[in-house]
Amino acid sequence: MSGAWILLGLAVFGVMTKTIGWWEARAQRSDLGFVSRRWLAEQHFN
Helix, strand or coil: EEEEEEEHHHHHHHHHHHHHHHHHHHHCCCCCHHHHHHHHHHHHHH
């Protein structure tokens, strides 16, 4: 039974770290907006 609790704890810890990592990466990612995406697309074809 204690092995199941350890596995459950590790799974919960893994989900928490993944969620925090995703949240941090999303917070650091800047939104370029429509104009910048359009500009990048135009520059790609030049």
